[in-house]
Structure formats: structure tokens, C-alpha cells
Amino acid sequence: MAGELAIDVHGLTKRFGSKVAVNGIDIQVPQGQVWGFLGPNGSGKTTTIRMLCGLLRADEGNGTCLGYDFRTESERIKRQVGYMTQKFSFWEDLSIRENLQFVARLYGIRRARKVVDETIEQIGLSKRQSQLAGELSGGWKQRLALAACMLHDPKLLLLDEPTAGVDPKARRDFWDEIHRLSGQGLTVLVSTHYMDEAERCDRIVYINLGDIITSGTVAEVIEQSGLHTFVIEGDGARNMAGKLKGKPGVEFVAFFGAALHVSGRDRNALEAALRPHIDDASLSVHESRPSLEDVFIQLQEKGRGDYA
Amino acid sequence: MTRHFSFRRIWAVLVKEFIQMRRDRLTLGLILGVPLMQLLLFGFAINNDPKHLPAAVTIADPGPFADSIVAALRNSDYFDIVEATNDPQAARRLLAEDKVSFVVEIPVNFSRDLVRGAQPQLLVEADATDPASSSNAVGAIAQIAGEALRDDLTGPLAVRAQSAAPFTTVIHRLYNPEIITQYNIVPGLLGIILTMTMVLMTSMALTRERERGTYENLLAMPVTPVEIMIGKISPNIVVGLIQAAIVLVAARFIFGVPMIGSLGLLFAITGLFIAANLAVGYTFSTIAQNQLQAMQMMVFFLLPAILLSGFAFPFRGMPVWAQWIGEALPVTHFLRVVRGILLKGNGPAEIWVDVWPLFVFLFAVGTVALLRFRRTLD
Ligand SMILES: Nc1ncnc2c1ncn2[C@@H]1O[C@H](COP(=O)(O)OP(=O)(O)OP(=O)(O)O)[C@@H](O)[C@H]1O
Ligand SMILES: [Mg+2]
Secondary structure: OOOOEEEEEEEEEEEEOOEEEEEEEEEEEEOOOEEEEEOOOOOOHHHHHHHHOOOOOOOEEEEEEOOEEOOOOHHHHHHHEEEEOOOOOOOOOOEHHHHHHHHHHHHOOOOHHHHHHHHHHHHOOHHHOOOEHHHOOHHHHHHHHHHHHOOOOOOEEEEEOOOOOOOHHHHHHHHHHHHHHHHOOOEEEEEOOOHHHHOOOOEEEEEEOOEEEEEEOHHHHHHHHOOEEEEEEOOOHHHHHHHHOOOOOOOEEEEEOOEEEEEEOOHHHHHHHHHHHOOOOOOEEEEEOOOHHHHHHHHHHHHHHHHO | OOOOOOHHHHHHHHHHHHHHHHHOHHHHHHHHHHHHHHHHHHHHHHHOOOOOEEEEEEEOOOOHHHHHHHHHHHHOOOEEEEEEEOOHHHHHHHHHOOOOOEEEEEOOOHHHHHHHOOOOEEEEEEEOOOHHHHHHHHHHHHHHHHHHHHHHOOHHHHHHHHOOOOOEEEEEEEOOOOOOOHHHHHHHHHHHHHHHHHHHHHHHHHHHHHHHOHHHHHHHOOOOHHHHHHHHHHHHHHHHHHHHHHHHHHHHHOOOOOOOOOHHHHHHHHHHHHHHHHHHHHHHHHHOOOHHHHHHHHHHHHHHHHHOOOOOOOHHHOOHHHHHHHHHOHHHHHHHHHHHHHHHOOOHHHHHHHHHHHHHHHHHHHHHHHHHOOOOOO
16 A cells, blocks of 8 residues: 555646636645645645535546545545544534534444444543534534544545634644544645644645745755754843844744744844844753744745735 | 445534524524414414495495495495595596405496396406405405395295395405415415525525634534535434424415415425425525625525515516516425415326426526635635
């Protein structure tokens, strides 16, 4: 099984009127891997995922999903894919149990009752199983949706921001579960805006305005960015952002907690810009490996520049 | 695993729809309350024997007989004689201006002919635009006048009183050639109520899913358009049949509508008619983007159903183009079937002419609905 591609699409394109939402992207996800799908708001993540599971017709592109042609065999694909929508899309006037039962019946799950019972137990909603789904808090809705789209043991999970609004503990549990399942051969494509989640992916794909800007493992993406980052800490750090912004060599500055990250691709120019402040007693300056977020900020700033 | 049709999946959708319907108390209340309310409103408005109807009398032959007829009409609580005149033009004008509902005319030589036994005519002109008021009162005129004259025809004339009818009543219904009676309207209401509620409920079927964002989820699961349609429509068929039962029970026991033909046959055709309406509603719901639009489409469909089906106006009185539109509506044929079965005791052979159009309609619109169903969010 290893080496087989769960998703293998080329030139995926979607236009809404004259607007190109997804612009000929290629994605190849090997079976059993967890891929992160990143990009700013409106970059085309949801649109791409919808095309993969047959909810939107691709204007161009070809390829397969789980070995089936994604344009013509979406009915087959749907049976083996679990898709979690970005916006909660279960039935708010059905109870938690009824929602899961509906899903179980539609997929023809064997021993549905037991599976539903276990799922409810697992997500920790046993006591509230008769409550209407609409009455759940946002985070609990996400957890219900997630459980529901995994109910039928899919081979491929397409998750659109599954952990938005979910508390840190539940997010951890979710990712532990994802890794456990991927160990058993489940393939996952998950869109997210969280860096810590991106770092837990085998590979990430970053898109902007419908184009893939960069992809690879976290280390590769950082490497490819060609970015150098200096970290400024200390009492005076807060005032430094304004002073450094726009200096030659400084492409962008960003706070991470109280620390200021100053980044640019030209290391010499960056050093030159920082030199006047190196001796400041209220600051401590040191070079650091750029974080994934540094890279994304750079990509997004660059994207904006290109677009303007 | 069957590809496009699985009872298991239909069952899944069906159970879901029933649960959701049960939770939606307001809609459920409306669905069961509306037919009863409409029936009572319409039914009683019609059934109510109107009294004190304004009437005019034209007397072309004054005399004791005329006097006793007018007096008897005055005494009955059916009529209020607002005018007794000898000018037929004036009386006709009162009728046209809606000041009176009837004009009773005592023609020239009425007394002479009566005495001779030549059976003179008592002329009644009735404004039949409001058939509810005209039908009973028209019958009453003949009776009241007859009784009045019976008292006058004494002595040598007593022999006239004993003859079957000393005079004849000629009724001239104006403005409404085909007379609609309450028996006509209560069964007709069944068709209108079903059209309204069935189209409305189903037109919400997909629209609501789309509006709430659950459509995306439904589409992402392995369920086919036919399965969704059957699953969503079936609960409404049950509701429709319950409505039909409510209307028919009320028609029978509150309004005494005769039911001569087979009720089994009637229910079978009602099921067919419900399905035809559901197909319309389902087509609407594949088009409408939100529930408001669905509602507007329902009204768009309901108006011709009320106006051009023969429910509100006599079908034969409509212009030809309107009749053609009427013929294309399922409710037109359904009304004929219902009236035929209930009032005339028609069987399958007689109603077939109006049953096959229902099948054609169901098939055509059902196909459109399935073709319109989009499997994607585009
Ligand atoms: N149905 C639609 N009609 C028209 N334009 C659309 C439609 N759906 C998406 N778009 C446009 O396509 C682009 C990509 O949208 P998409 O929802 O895929 O972004 P996204 O990456 O998922 O964003 P987010 O992070 O905010 O969820 C956006 O510019 C959006 O406005
Ligand atoms: Mg999105």
C-alpha cells in the first residue's frame, strides 16, 4: 500500500465567474500521510477540498482520489471519504445521537447502534446525547462534526479547519487521534490556520490566491524561504518594531510574545540594519532559525505585494 | 450495495425528516390547523342560510294577489323588500348597483291568468355572483309566494290552490351561469388546501437545507437525488392524507356533504394528487435560494390554482386561454374527480379523463425536479 497516492490531482482549477479561485494546482498525497493545507483567508482551500470530494465541479484538471477519477466517480469517492465542512453543517434540530444515527444509516454502517454508542462515549457526550446539536457550544459542535465524519471509517479525511474554536486540550486529543489513525493507513488533508498544527503535519502545502506558493516538510519550507531571522528580546524590544520597519534588508518584523522577530532574505543587509542597536543594554539580539510563522508572514506580505 | 437506489438510505432520510417535522411544532400546527380553519371559515360562510336579503318587487299587475305576495315576502325573514315599484328599469338598476340581490316581478295579467288557471309566471332575477346567498333564497321565493296565494285562492278559486302549481316561478340567474353550491365548494376546498400546504412544505425541503448549510453535508454523503427526494416527500404524503381525512370528515359531519362514490377510490386519487403537488414543491425547492423565494413561488402557483381551476369561478365561464391554463393545473382535474366521486358517485371509468392528466403532470414535473437537482454546490 505504501507509496500509493490517496490524492493525485493535476491542474485543478476553479473559476467563479471571471474570478479564479483555484489556479491549476497539483496535489499528490501518499497514503497514510497527514498533509496540512495552509493559506490566508480566501486563498482557495475550501474550494480545493470541495472539488476533491465532488461538491464543486472542477473547471479544469484531472486525477484521482483513492484511485477513482475525482470528476466522474465522486459517488464512489464519497463512500470512503470523510469530509468535515468549515462551517458546522449537521442538523441543529436533531439531537447528537440522531445526527450520528442518520450518518450511520446513510453509510450503511454495520452494528450502527454500537458504533454510535462508542462514538458518543469517545467524544464525551454520553450525558448530553439527547440534546439538540444546535444547543452545543461552538467547540463541542466541532467535536461532534469531527466524530460524525469519521463514523464510517473513511480511508481519506478532508478536514476544513476542524479545530477552529476547539480548546487546547481537545485539539491535542484530536491530533493524537489523527496520528494514531494515520499510522493505520488513514490519509488526511487538513486545512488550518494554526502553526502548531501545521508543524505536526508530514508535509504542508501553502496556497495564496489559488496558487501553490510553497510545499514540503516544515524544514523544507523554512529552508526554501531563504529567510534569516534575528530575535530581539529585552525591555526595549517593544520600541524597536517601529524603528526597524522599512530599513533596508528588513522585510518584516513580527512579535512572538514579547520577543521581536526581524527577518529578511539578505543576511548581510539585515545585520547592517541591526548593528546600531546591538550594544543597547536594554536589548539582547541573537540569530535564530526562522519559525514556520515567520515564513508564512513573509509569504503573505509578498503575496500582498504581488497582488497590489 | 445498489448504486442509485437503496431503501436503507431512503429510510435514513425519511426518519430524519419525520424527526425534524415533529420538532417543528409551529409548522405542524399550521398543517393540521389550516385545513380545519379554512374549512370552517369557508364552509360556514356558505352554509349559513343568509337572511334579510334586500329585494325589490316590480308590480306590473297591481291587485290583491300582488299585495299578498309582497306582504308575504315582507313577512318572511328571508327578504327585506326595499322597493316596490312599477318600473322594471329602476328595479334592474338596483340589482346592478348591488342595492338588492333579487327582483321579483309580477307580470302583466298575472291575476287574470291565475284566476283562469293559465299558470302565470312569477319572474325572479337573482344576482348569482354570490351563489351562496342566491341559491336558498330563490327556492324560498316560490314557496312563500305559493303559500300566500293559497290563502287568497278561496271559494270558487279553491280548485286553483289545489292544483299542483297555480303559477310557475321563472328564475333568471344573472352574472353567474354555473351555479356553485356549498356541496361544490367544500370538496373543492380539499384541492386548494392540499395544493397550498403540500407545495409549501416541500418547497422548503431542500431550501431549508441550503439555507442552514446542511446541504453541503448531505451532498458529501453517499445518497442519491432520488433517495433524497423520496425520503423527503414521503412524510408529506402522510401529512397530506391526514389533511384529506380531516377535510372529508368535516365535510361529511359538519356540512353534510353527500358522499356517494367510493372513498377508497377518492383516497387513491388524493394520494396521486398529493404526489403531483409535492413534485411541484420539490422543483421549487431545487430553484429557490432561500425560504422566502420558495414561499413566493408557492403563491405564484397557488393563485392560478384558486382562480383558474373552477374553484373560485365557474370553469365554463372563463375565457378560453384561462381554461387552457386551468387544464394544465392538477387541481382542476382533482376538483372534477372529487366532485364526481362525492356528488355524482362516479367510478374509475368516468373519472379516468381527469386522472391521466394527473399522472402525466406527476411524471413530467417529477422529471424536471430530478433534472434540476444539483449534485454539486455550483
Ligand atoms: N460560491 C462562490 N461563488 C463565488 N466566489 C466564491 C465562491 N466560493 C468561494 N469563492 C471565492 O473563492 C475564493 C476562495 O475561497 P475559499 O473559500 O476556497 O477560501 P479559503 O482558503 O477556504 O478561505 P478561509 O481561510 O477564509 O476559509 C475566495 O475569493 C472566495 O470569495
Ligand atoms: Mg475555507
